[in-house]
Amino acid sequence: MSIPPNPNNTDAILGGQNPLPVNAGILGGIAGAKKKLVHDLELSIEAAHELIDNHDLLEFETITVNSFGKVITSTKKYAFYYTEKLENDVAIDMMYIPSGNWNLECTEGNKKWLHQISIKQFYLSKSPITKAQYQAVMGNNPSFFKGEDRCPVESVTWKDAIDFCERLSNLTGKNYTLPSESQWQYAFVSGTNTPIYCGDTITTDLSNYNGKQYKFRNEPTGVYLGKTTPVGKYPPTPWGLYDMHGNVMEWCLDEWHENLIDKPIDGTAWKWRDDNDGQYHIFCGCSYKFFPLDLRGSNCTYITAGDRYSDIGFRVCRI
Incomplete structure (x- = not known):
């Protein structure tokens, strides 16, 4: 077998082999980190090449706390992402979310069951859409809180969020939308098995x-800021997502249903019809207004598509 005289970046990381060379030597730096990450994700050789050739690598730290809110570990993590560049040096980082299965606990009366949902890989914006990002795409800023462009845009209706996704799609030639409720909750968990992404509890730090x-548990009481804060101020989830807990609640694509019996098992949005005219739509998460017990990912509810509040925003998704 001949060796290419000038191996490209992918060949250097993957060894030019098929399948992915589990025991191949790992390069240092970003190249080595990319190789290790695609191996950990158990990707096909084609998917591995796509991520390595066309994506950047985000390096970040996650923390784990005990039930008293004390940090017990800090771990360096990596995640793939790409950047969608907008005008005026504004950009949206889109994080790669790996495929996997997720169990939704369903309750109806005295009956409880687990609804297993299989999620295909997708991309989710690293943080809620900010005022600057919204302004760059829509040309206006409806937020109640003024100033600080890095704070999440809020006071947006579900229809505002859909309009943003449609305009962003037209600007970029890619298909952007809101995440489904299943995608949002799957990303919220980010592969963890603890009540909160950072462990047994959470604090206002x-x-x-x-x-x-x-x-939430045994942690000390904290503060109430009474307003949104710049995205990225607090530690991310293990998949590199910021502000999944707190700051603003986030619109999802799904329409509201009375029960979860027929909820799609493929992670897609649950809608009554093919258009976007449903009256009630889901939003998930919690906001700066909420108490600790509301920080669970299962905290999803609904309002009418035309309602707007100073603690509801959104992030964008791409399949």
């Missing part, structure tokens, strides 16, 4: 919520 009076 790790998220923007109302921690002044109540606790």
Whole structure:
């Protein structure tokens, strides 16, 4: 077998082999980190080449706390992403979310069951869409809180969020939309098996919520800021997503249903019809107003598509 005289970046990382060379030597730096990450994700050789050739690598740290809110570990992590560049040096980082299965706990009366949902890989914006990003795409800023362009845009209706996705799609030639409820909750968990992404509890040093009076577990009470904060201020999830806990609640694509019996098992949005005219739509997460027990990913509810509040924003998704 001949050796290419000038191996490209992918060949250097993957060894030019098929399948992915599990025991091949790992390069240092970014190249080595990319090789290790695609191996950990158990990707096909084609998917590995696509990520390595066309994506950047985000390096970040995640933390784990005990039930008293004390940091017990800090771990370096990597995640693939690409950047969607907008005008005026504004950009949106889109994080790669790996495929996997996720169990949704369903309750109806006294009946409880697990609804297993299989999620295909997708991309989710690293943080809620900010005022600057919204302004760059839509040409306006509807937010109640003024100033600080890196804060999440809020006071947006579901229809505003859909309009943003459609305009962003037209600008970029890619298909952007809101995440489904299943995609959002799957990303919220980010591969963890603890109540909160950072462990057994959370503190107001790790998220923007109302921690002044109540606790999640045994952590000390914290502060209540009463407003949004710049995205990225607090530590991310293990998949490199910021502000999944607190700051603003986030619109999802799904329409509201009375029960979860027929919820799609493929992670797609659950809609009554093919258009976007449903009256009630889902939003997930919690905001700067919420108490600690609301920080669970299962905290999803609904309002009408035309409602707007100072603690509801959104992030964008791409399949």
